[in-house]
Amino acid sequence: MRKITFSEATLEAMREEMRRDDRIFIMGEDIVRQGGIFGQFKGLSEEFGIEKVLDTPITETAIIGAAIGASLAGMRPVADMHFADFMGVSMDEIFNQMAKIRYMFGGQTTVPMVIRAPDGLIRSAAAQHSQSIEAWFNNIPGIKVVTPSNPADAKGLLKAALRSDDPIIYFENKDLFRQIGEVPEDEEYLVPIGKAKIVKEGTDVTIVSYSIMMQKALEAAEILEAEGISVEVIDLITLSPFDEVTVIESVKKTNRLLIAHEAVKIGGLGGEVAAVVAEKALDYLDAPIMRVGAKFTPVPFSPTLEEAYRPKTKEIVDGIKSMFK
Amino acid sequence: MRKITFSEATLEAMREEMRRDDRIFIMGEDIVRQGGIFGQFKGLSEEFGIEKVLDTPITETAIIGAAIGASLAGMRPVADMHFADFMGVSMDEIFNQMAKIRYMFGGQTTVPMVIRAPDGLIRSAAAQHSQSIEAWFNNIPGIKVVTPSNPADAKGLLKAALRSDDPIIYFENKDLFRQIGEVPEDEEYLVPIGKAKIVKEGTDVTIVSYSIMMQKALEAAEILEAEGISVEVIDLITLSPFDEVTVIESVKKTNRLLIAHEAVKIGGLGGEVAAVVAEKALDYLDAPIMRVGAKFTPVPFSPTLEEAYRPKTKEIVDGIKSMFK
Amino acid sequence: MSKELYASFYETMFKIRTFEKRIEEFSMKGEIPGFVHLYIGEEAIAAGVCANLTKSDYIQSTHRGHGHTIAKGASVDKMMAELFGKRTGYCKGKGGSMHIADFSVGMLGANGIVGGGYTLATGAALAEKIKKTNNVSVVFFGDGASNRGTFHEALNMAAVWKLPIVFVCENNEWASTTPYLTTTSVKDIADRAVGYGIPGVIVDGNDVVKVYEESGKAIERARRGEGPSIVEMKTYRIKGHFVGDPEMYRTEEEVQKRFEANDPIKRFESKVISEGFLSENEIKKIQETVINEIDAAVQFAFDSPFPAEYELYEDLYVD
Amino acid sequence: MSKELYASFYETMFKIRTFEKRIEEFSMKGEIPGFVHLYIGEEAIAAGVCANLTKSDYIQSTHRGHGHTIAKGASVDKMMAELFGKRTGYCKGKGGSMHIADFSVGMLGANGIVGGGYTLATGAALAEKIKKTNNVSVVFFGDGASNRGTFHEALNMAAVWKLPIVFVCENNEWASTTPYLTTTSVKDIADRAVGYGIPGVIVDGNDVVKVYEESGKAIERARRGEGPSIVEMKTYRIKGHFVGDPEMYRTEEEVQKRFEANDPIKRFESKVISEGFLSENEIKKIQETVINEIDAAVQFAFDSPFPAEYELYEDLYVD
Numbered sequence A, B: 001m002r003k004i005t006f007s008e009a010t011l012e013a014m015r016e017e018m019r020r021d022d023r024i025f026i027m028g029e030d031i032v033r034q035g036g037i038f039g040q041f042k043g044l045s046e047e048f049g050i051e052k053v054l055d056t057p058i059t060e061t062a063i064i065g066a067a068i069g070a071s072l073a074g075m076r077p078v079a080d081m082h083f084a085d086f087m088g089v090s091m092d093e094i095f096n097q098m099a100k101i102r103y104m105f106g107g108q109t110t111v112p113m114v115i116r117a118p119d120g121l122i123r124s125a126a127a128q129h130s131q132s133i134e135a136w137f138n139n140i141p142g143i144k145v146v147t148p149s150n151p152a153d154a155k156g157l158l159k160a161a162l163r164s165d166d167p168i169i170y171f172e173n174k175d176l177f178r179q180i181g182e183v184p185e186d187e188e189y190l191v192p193i194g195k196a197k198i199v200k201e202g203t204d205v206t207i208v209s210y211s212i213m214m215q216k217a218l219e220a221a222e223i224l225e226a227e228g229i230s231v232e233v234i235d236l237i238t239l240s241p242f243d244e245v246t247v248i249e250s251v252k253k254t255n256r257l258l259i260a261h262e263a264v265k266i267g268g269l270g271g272e273v274a275a276v277v278a279e280k281a282l283d284y285l286d287a288p289i290m291r292v293g294a295k296f297t298p299v300p301f302s303p304t305l306e307e308a309y310r311p312k313t314k315e316i317v318d319g320i321k322s323m324f325k
Numbered sequence C, D: 001m002s003k004e005l006y007a008s009f010y011e012t013m014f015k016i017r018t019f020e021k022r023i024e025e026f027s028m029k030g031e032i033p034g035f036v037h038l039y040i041g042e043e044a045i046a047a048g049v050c051a052n053l054t055k056s057d058y059i060q061s062t063h064r065g066h067g068h069t070i071a072k073g074a075s076v077d078k079m080m081a082e083l084f085g086k087r088t089g090y091c092k093g094k095g096g097s098m099h100i101a102d103f104s105v106g107m108l109g110a111n112g113i114v115g116g117g118y119t120l121a122t123g124a125a126l127a128e129k130i131k132k133t134n135n136v137s138v139v140f141f142g143d144g145a146s147n148r149g150t151f152h153e154a155l156n157m158a159a160v161w162k163l164p165i166v167f168v169c170e171n172n173e174w175a176s177t178t179p180y181l182t183t184t185s186v187k188d189i190a191d192r193a194v195g196y197g198i199p200g201v202i203v204d205g206n207d208v209v210k211v212y213e214e215s216g217k218a219i220e221r222a223r224r225g226e227g228p229s230i231v232e233m234k235t236y237r238i239k240g241h242f243v244g245d246p247e248m249y250r251t252e253e254e255v256q257k258r259f260e261a262n263d264p265i266k267r268f269e270s271k272v273i274s275e276g277f278l279s280e281n282e283i284k285k286i287q288e289t290v291i292n293e294i295d296a297a298v299q300f301a302f303d304s305p306f307p308a309e310y311e312l313y314e315d316l317y318v319d
């Protein structure tokens, strides 16, 4: 299969879906002339015109608000957040409007929109440009949250999001944008929302992960396999509401669980996954549920500190080894 | 001891601390003439003047931002959010500024401020005026989050918050404001931040709860005791970072855990508590960790639906009983 | 202006007033749950503005949204049922007063978040521009709401993209318990239009004809693709901020004086009668029809069932 | 104006320019990590404005904050060390370029959030008002930032409370890749002052003397308790948005033309020489001193250690 970057994969998804459905349009900062900081919108303004590919003022509140309003008026907007860190600016629109409109108006309308939110650590971007904040949204009914871990999923998942009638937050890791991988050319290649994927089967322990952390999960699995521990690796893909069944079935088989994400460990999504398992599959557990995530501090700037902050493959490996002691 | 309302208890805390420290001032909507929707600021503008008790424009962003700026300039501001639901409006200021300033500037300054945020269900206030959103902040290093469950703690905890040099979010349940209880007159009565409180000792199961849900926790405990189950009840009080030690010690003793809060169960704070225990005390558990919280929907308006949404004493009782089957 | 138009102004205003009085009564008695904000005294604004709109135009409302909803053509039956929390209401009992909406007539929702509607209305206008229709979007907002950051972001966006939208300020001099001049840096909110290079006009908001005409100009301008305007309606909040407000911040006397001098319905009544547009009899007849309609709505609400517990989980996700 | 003042304008501007050129070099080579936004071509603004301030006055800066920090009197040693991520930097390596700050001179921080500074600066001004000092607060912001809702909320609050604050717009015609007129609804951002009932003035932002004088008037007004102003500095962004920006949205030629005609340092140099305030020799001397200072700063940064892993956990909470 031909190989393209994660960034190109998202671009392809946008292009195919915008050709297919003329209700889709996109708004954000610096997408017309620059094509997005990560090249993820390159060429879209040329193909679809600046009526459909809009450079907005620096107003995340209005970007999300206008996307909501446009979705109520029959369009299918995509709102680019530039950096996930800026979602705080539009948090009211996200949680009090976007998430609730369909429900609080008794199902009178749908809110078919996608928020694209590049997240994660990237080369000392520091406290306000490096965060992963997906956990907040698990506590907010009415939103679906998804995130791909590789170029193929980036395409298929974005396409699925663009076809969904629910409001969706699509987190895309900034460091993944330049990664290369095989991506199907099939225009009907969709990654289903709501389903986790068993990326690697195993029998001794389950690692649940997503986004860029999947690479460390798989790296850790390889190291552990070499030492005789058989690891099952699950890519969550949909973070909210997440696929409990796949996780629980796996843990029932392996009897051990570690959850890994780049976001801060405490208060992170790993807590929810752990809690679900501790409620629904406790009897199957042969070891403590472990979590690996970033340290409990804002993201520091200096490379040495950023490295100390970042969750590591070794932590996954050590965590799992400790389960067998 | 004399009895006063929860609302009066917070008022007393404000009054005493404002007399004691003239760097404290307060900003919010409708506090001068009305004294707050729940009477929690009554008389403050008369005593301290409208230079220190400020009616703001309807601008939650500026309220929080200005509180931060004033704290950098040596004051100790209190910012009232009217309803916790409006914190989304100032989320950027809360998580990108307030939580990070001390850290990202290398400890050059402190950010001594308190956000007061009335939360929870109250008489069909519906989707945008009923929420409990404390879980978001557990994933944000740099903030402390506290919440009292009774008038005495309301006073002592607010006083402790007003004396702290860290930025603090003080959630206060709207339905608790009118509750009456004994409150110490001692001006040095402080509820320590960072410590959970064992409100009732027991040996068979631990209930971890906080805020208004403590009442149902205690109610459930009473019902269960009558049926021969000895229940330990912990009031978390500080929600972030929370007191792991007290919770873990209790579970090591009782071997069973249920966490109850009024916030939506999924993605709620209960998940973090469960995860910590499933990591650090798994071997001590004789039953699944259970959580009781609101259903996974926005808060509905109609009384019948609001009731269906609300977490109940019975769920705690049934949950715990199921642990003994 | 035609007799029919005048009759319809009267009918709309009187319907809103009658609706609100019943709501006040049931809310006071606790039969209507939740927070309720009444539109009494401001009827001319909704009636006048919405008379310029069709069902394919949009409005975005506020926490004080009953008047807008009625004026945009919603059924008072389903409104009443919603306010009582019944399953036959517009939102199946999930919304209530602060979240009343009727998407079938382009009423995109009341909003419990002050200033929450600006950007949504701007997005609806953007959608119509992309679709190349000539529908417009109107957003109502209070003097208090004019200080929210969303006001600025939406106006700048609407102006720079020349969107078909009109920003209608209902300056009723109060934001809850706070006189607007103590928290608002300009006397006339219309002045803020300068910051966006768009027109800003001031209108007597208790004169339904003036409201109709002036908002009509701004709406037509928007329809022609010439972009947004601010239209500031000067009015006064007659009732407490919400039903049950102890109103410790002003005297009953003060309010009554303002109301008696300036009740938009009374003013219009004398005008149409003295100018010969409608007879007293015709007015009576409108009144009777409206009262019957509201009575029927109350009955409908009473007779309707509350939602069942299982309905809690409906209407969350589509897929 | 005195010779000393002119010399200090020159020194500040030249220091900023020299600092930024070195930063550009190290950032291009990857020796300075993170995003870096340069102030080259806009030096007259920081230099002119801050010359009106004392250390007990505050400034709030932007993502493009090195110039403000230098002009407010910070040490270039600690700045340089911070930008290299060293533990001897102002923020012990935790902040970097977008979070540079020196609280000891009233520099309350650069800000990675565009428009994040307005409300903080407003709060600092409020604090000084409550404390009854006559300190003022100045917030710098870009043309792009002028569209954020925080602009509106802060200005309204500052105006209604007559706070001692000045809003200094650095209109450099670009917001990242976007020409400001494509996203901003007014040509002159100073026009927005009308919406808050405060003065708004337009200044040639590449003329340090004019900047000094006009911002000085606004600052004195604020000090006298007469409230805020907007002072709009017209300038132009000479460098890419950040170091490494491919600048696909404009031609090098266009930029060079603007720069040659209007380099604030060259302009000021010819002025002071032709008006006889400073001799060429005196200028040379200032330049030499500054270059030595910056060289020493670079050396200091190079020689300083990176923070150790355990430092990650420091400076989070006080209690």
Ligand SMILES: Cc1ncc(C[n+]2csc(CCOP(=O)(O)OP(=O)(O)O)c2C)c(N)n1
Binding pocket: B029, B058, B060, B082, B086, B089, C062, C063, C064, C112, C113, C114, C115, C141, C142, C143, C144, C145, C146, C170, C172, C174, C175, C176, C237, C241
């Ligand atoms: C974001 C937000 N902040 C505060 C409130 C509480 N609140 C509800 S209505 C209101 C006053 C609104 O005043 P105005 O905009 O003038 O409208 P009016 O009530 O006068 O019609 C306030 C402060 C809210 N609902 N939302």
Ligand SMILES: Cc1ncc(C[n+]2csc(CCOP(=O)(O)OP(=O)(O)O)c2C)c(N)n1
Binding pocket: A029, A058, A060, A082, A086, A089, D062, D063, D064, D112, D113, D114, D115, D141, D142, D143, D144, D145, D146, D170, D172, D174, D175, D176, D237, D241
């Ligand atoms: C809230 C927020 N949105 C978007 C960005 C990304 N961003 C950084 S600088 C910038 C452009 C700023 O333009 P302007 O305010 O004119 O300042 P200038 O860079 O020209 O000095 C943008 C969009 C950000 N940092 N914060």
Ligand SMILES: [Mg+2]
Binding pocket: C142, C143, C144, C170, C171, C172, C173, C174, C175, C176
């Ligand atoms: Mg008002």
Ligand SMILES: [Mg+2]
Binding pocket: D142, D143, D144, D170, D171, D172, D173, D174, D175, D176
């Ligand atoms: Mg600019």
